Amino acid sequence: MTSGSQIALLNDLLLDAGLGVSFSHVKWDQIAPRLDIEPRFGLDGVPYFDLQRAYLPEYIFKRIREDIRVRMVPYGYIGQHKNEEATSRMMAPVSKLHR
Secondary structure, three states: OOHHHHHHHHHHHHHHOOOOOOHHHOOHHHHHHHHOOOHHHHHHHOOOOOOOOOOOOHHHHHHHHHHHHHHHHHHOOHHHOOOHHHHHHHHHHHHHOOO
């Protein structure tokens, strides 16, 4: 099953459950309260959390870093994105490494 068909299936299931959701049109003001974050503070309101270190081969780390740097030119920093679509387009090169 492709990721596109998985998203279509998820949308169908959500609609059947009465939860019409468009992942392309989700705004920060809508999602932040569901995460107990005050929307007006933006990403400054996101609490810090411990993240375990990932041990990646250096060549993979460099590819990820370069792909993100290239994607920041048209899309800007993640904190500036207006919706999930812009973030997912920017992060697309990272997910392609794992296919």
